[in-house]
Structure formats: C-alpha cells, structure tokens
Amino acid sequence: MSSTAPDRETFEAIEAYVLDRMPAEERAAFERRLAADPKLRAEMELERDQILAVELGGVRRVLAALGHEEPGRGGGRAPWSLLKYAAGIALLLAGTLWWFLRPSDNERLFAEHFTADPGLPVAMSATNDPVFADAMVSYKEGRYAKARAQWAPLLQREPQNDTLRYYTASTFLAEGDPEAAIPLLEPLATTDSTAFVHKARWYLFLAYVRTGAVDKAMALPVEKDPVRGERARSIKQRLGAR
Incomplete structure (x- = not known):
C-alpha cells in the first residue's frame, strides 16, 4: 500500500479502469501509465482488491442474516438449504469478479x-x-x-x-x-x-x-x-x- 493516497482524478481513473467503465482510448492510455508507473499499478491493484472485498463483505452479511433467522414453524433447524444456496452465490460472485477483473496474460504482456x-x-x-x-x-x-x-x-x-x-x-x-x-x-x-x-x-x-x-x-x-x-x-x- 502506498504511503499517500492518489489524488481524486487518479482515484476516479483507477476506479473506472477496475470497473471496466473506461472508454477504449482512455483505457489504452491508462494501461500505458500502469506499465510505466509501479506506484500507480500498486494503487490499481489495491483498489481492485478493495472492491472485491466490499462485494464479498456484502455476501457475508447476507449469510450472517440468514444464519440468524428465527426458525420456522417446521422446527428449530437453521435454514441450511438457504445457507448452501447463499454460499454458492458467494463462490460464484467471487469467481466472476476475479475472472472479469483479472487481465489476461496477453493483456499484461501488451501493457508491459x-x-x-x-x-x-x-x-x-x-x-x-x-x-x-x-x-x-x-x-x-x-x-x-x-x-x-x-x-x-x-x-x-x-x-x-x-x-x-x-x-x-x-x-x-x-x-x-x-x-x-x-x-x-x-x-x-x-x-x-x-x-x-x-x-x-x-x-x-x-x-x-x-x-x-x-x-x-x-x-x-x-x-x-x-x-x-x-x-x-x-x-x-x-x-x-x-
């Protein structure tokens, strides 16, 4: 993690890049900056990790809420089927985020x-x-x-x-x-x-x-x-x- 936070413009550029909201021309220019600036690259990787953590944190809150639901009329068992379903969603979300946010080997070579x-x-x-x-x-x-x-x-x-x-x-x-x-x-x-x-x-x-x-x-x-x-x-x- 860098000792100083990026300025607002740089932060917004990093966020747009990580969330794939950057136009092609700007993305290409930003990838050239990443290739030439290790500090910027580290900030980008940190932002990507933080976004993933926020998404996974939301899933954990859903799981926790499900785990604390009051048992239904059918008995005192926890809703295991719902927990398994939510856990599956969490894994799918984590895998999807990792896949889409991760540049391919070819993209990395090109950017370098x-x-x-x-x-x-x-x-x-x-x-x-x-x-x-x-x-x-x-x-x-x-x-x-x-x-x-x-x-x-x-x-x-x-x-x-x-x-x-x-x-x-x-x-x-x-x-x-x-x-x-x-x-x-x-x-x-x-x-x-x-x-x-x-x-x-x-x-x-x-x-x-x-x-x-x-x-x-x-x-x-x-x-x-x-x-x-x-x-x-x-x-x-x-x-x-x-």
Whole structure:
C-alpha cells in the first residue's frame, strides 16, 4: 500500500479502469501509465482488491442474516438449504469478479511493452501537405480519432502510402483496437523496402500478442529489430513457456 493516497482524478481513473467503465482510448492510455508507473499499478491493484472485498463483505452479511433467522414453524433447524444456496452465490460472485477483473496474460504482456509511437516532428514530416501536418499535430496531442479522420481522405487517395498506413494503424493501437491496426501493419511488416519495416513488425507483433494470435506472433522475425529485438525474444520466451 502506498504511503499517500492518489489524488481524486487518479482515484476516479483507477476506479473506472477496475470497473471496466473506461472508454477504449482512455483505457489504452491508462494501461500505458500502469506499465510505466509501479506506484500507480500498486494503487490499481489495491483498489481492485478493495472492491472485491466490499462485494464479498456484502455476501457475508447476507449469510450472517440468514444464519440468524428465527426458525420456522417446521422446527428449530437453521435454514441450511438457504445457507448452501447463499454460499454458492458467494463462490460464484467471487469467481466472476476475479475472472472479469483479472487481465489476461496477453493483456499484461501488451501493457508491459506497448508505448504509442511518438509521431513525426511536424517540421520534419515526410510530406509538405498541411493536412498531413495538422493530423500529425492531433496525433501527437493524443487526439487519435481526429488524426485518423484527417488522414482518411489522404489514405483513400494514396492507399499504398507507407507513412499514412503506419500512422493510421498507430492511432488504432493507441486507442486499444489492435484488430483494426493489424491489416494496415501486415503489408509493412513483410517487406524490407519500407523505412517502417522494423517498427511495423514490432507493433504488429504486439497486436498479435494482444489479440491472442500467438502463432502469428511467434512466426514474425521481430528479433531482427536492432532496437527491440531483445525485448521481442523475451516476450517469445514467455509465450513459449505457456
């Protein structure tokens, strides 16, 4: 437990995350914060445990109330059938809460290693198109849906443009939608002729991990990445150890 309580905004964010009330884009950003901040991660785990304790405490009160009911006309026995029924509900509730609040192994791996691409410096963008530059500003500010909407007509006009495909995929990943990013990344990850090949392979690898496509993730030659190869090998070892 941390020595200081989180501020109200952080507490509300933790609560929304634990109760699965956070929009996909905010959830993805929060998971990146969790991956980078051990203190925040500890606060989240504490909040999750407290919510579970409150739920189970409510069930215990129901059980206690049933145990103290006055015997009915049929005799002085405690209502064992009701107690067994309530105990079954308690076990089911505990199991359900544990299951839904517990992130999967793939989600944990993704959260540990995913960091959104920071984007291009606007002054050094790969194009002089002001629409592209404006969209890149939106992207760098974390307004991923807006950036994607601004890039959409450019991508429609140039569907084979590597830069547009890569950064459009990046908006989906940053919003927590790897399924939408995968079709855009796959062509970039399979050719050495693009400057984005290594980054596309890395993010495609993480997208496969996040969506449970483990066989595809294991088949990607992401170990060749001069920057992220060691991390990729570590992830593959964890995937192979299951």
